[in-house]
Amino acid sequence: MSTVAPRDDIVAEREPSVGGARTWLRRVNPAAKLLAALIMAFGLLVVVDPVTGGVALAAGLALVPFSGVGRRTLLLVGVPFLVMGLSSGVVNLLFGEEGALGALGAAIRVMAIALPGVLAGVTTDPTDLADALVQRLRVPERPALGALAALRLVPLLAGQWRTLTLARRARGLDAGGNPVTAAAIFAGKVFALLVRSIRTGTLLATAMEARAFGTGPRTQARNSPWGNGDTAVVAGAVLVVAAAHGTSLAVGTWTPLFG
Numbered sequence: 499m500s501t502v503a504p505r506d507d508i509v510a511e512r513e514p515s516v517g518g519a520r521t522w523l524r525r526v527n528p529a530a531k532l533l534a535a536l537i538m539a540f541g542l543l544v545v546v547d548p549v550t551g552g553v554a555l556a557a558g559l560a561l562v563p564f565s566g567v568g569r570r571t572l573l574l575v576g577v578p579f580l581v582m583g584l585s586s587g588v589v590n591l592l593f594g595e596e597g598a599l600g601a602l603g604a605a606i607r608v609m610a611i612a613l614p615g616v617l618a619g620v621t622t623d624p625t626d627l628a629d630a631l632v633q634r635l636r637v638p639e640r641p642a643l644g645a646l647a648a649l650r651l652v653p654l655l656a657g658q659w660r661t662l663t664l665a666r667r668a669r670g671l672d673a674g675g676n677p678v679t680a681a682a683i684f685a686g687k688v689f690a691l692l693v694r695s696i697r698t699g700t701l702l703a704t705a706m707e708a709r710a711f712g713t714g715p716r717t718q719a720r721n722s723p724w725g726n727g728d729t730a731v732v733a734g735a736v737l738v739v740a741a742a743h744g745t746s747l748a749v750g751t752w753t754p755l756f757g
Contacts, residue, residue, distance in 0.1 A: 521566030529630035530728035531618035534735035542741030551606035553742035558613035583608035624649035
């Protein structure tokens with residue numbers, strides 16, 4: 499697949515001197531962030547002890563100040579995963595066989611796996627991600643552009659959800675403190691949003707087919723540069739996983755998932 503020369507403004511966005519250290523993670527190639535997140539996830543799936551996950555979670559938290567993500571955004575996207583981790587810990591504490599240590603390990607492991615993906619997601623522009631998938635990871639154009647379209651549609655669906663809420667409120671559809679009515683209204687909004695998303699997806703797919711996306715080699719409007727810093731991010735993920743396993747082995751807490 500042929501590519502055009504990178505534009506000066508795109509290269510400038512990836513230079514370490516632009517934006518300072520606080521936004522360093524935003525300038526890392528999306529493919530490198532995706533690979534690092536996958537390495538962390540697969541490296542932590544095979545163990546359940548809290549030390550291995552704790553070391554990886556600490557490494558992920560150390561990257562937060564360099565992500566350029568505001569506190570509000572970080573809380574908005576991070577709280578669901580925090581709740582997921584705590585819920586996993588509670589379930590393992592109540593019904594698991596490993597006791598409190600196993601419950602703690604389950605909670606930490608979920609958060610340690612989720613955090614790199616969250617940071618990669620909130621620091622990556624969808625267009626840059628699609629370019630990196632095609633140019634760096636050699637993903638076929640059709641699924642890469644499909645992922646780009648899906649990410650671009652998320653704000654649209656959020657706006658449509660607000661419109662549905664306001665429309666029902668204008669028609670006087672209010673639960674009035676009745677949980678059954680509230681559940682029925684919520685289900686109706688979900689169904690309406692599902693229908694709208696299917697229609698939007700169909701129109702988008704038709705438009706992409708009309709423009710012959712995914713039918714053959716295409717030139718690229720933007721270059722997805724890969725530098726030494728991107729390689730260092732992937733290597734750093736491997737080192738973090740190795741250090742996490744090595745630390746748990748050294749202290750004697752290493753516990754395999756299927757041990």
